[in-house]
Amino acid sequence: AQKVTQAQTEISVVEKEDVTLDCVYETRDTTYYLFWYKQPPSGELVFLIRRNSFDEQNEISGRYSWNFQKSTSSFNFTITASQVVDSAVYFCALSGTYKYIFGTGTRLKVLA
């Protein structure tokens, strides 16, 4: 069975702090994709990144970075020097042979 676990329900940080959002997944598929989405207060989910199961290279995009480790079945997301605009709910998702499975989300609050 496929499963995505985001154990952190809510995280609060002060602006400019670094924060890491954890994502652990389970799947029996050998080919799969992992995703992160952001849902700001406005409600519309926004795609952030996709990573396939054969590509364990970490990725950095501005203040965002992602660490994919197949050995621990994790795909963690780090925001460096957080800003108030980063406040949102972040979802990790897994897709394999069939449908997307989303984690329950982590609500990030960045305080000024």
Next chain:
Amino acid sequence: KAGVTQTPRYLIKTRGQQVTLSCSPISGHRSVSWYQQTPGQGLQFLFEYFSETQRNKGNFPGRFSGRQFSNSRSEMNVSTLELGDSALYLCASSSGQGSGSYNEQFFGPGTRLTVL
């Protein structure tokens, strides 16, 4: 390109009624997926359509149904509404062949359904 649009944005219904929600995907996208989002259950997959065919279905009762038209627009219908159906219903479209599972999804703003 215009994004994914969903209508209506807000809906209030009473128990026992039925409701139809509409989704227009991004132009050129042939895969449309529907999700139910609630505070307690998070984002739960309802179904996915590709080229007018239902490809995948989540674990929802038969009261939840959908369809896709030849222009890729999709509708979902919920019959005999229950209080627990109150949720944000999200539609997402994606490009590519076959199932949209491997592609990033582009979400609409959602339809907030309240069942009284």
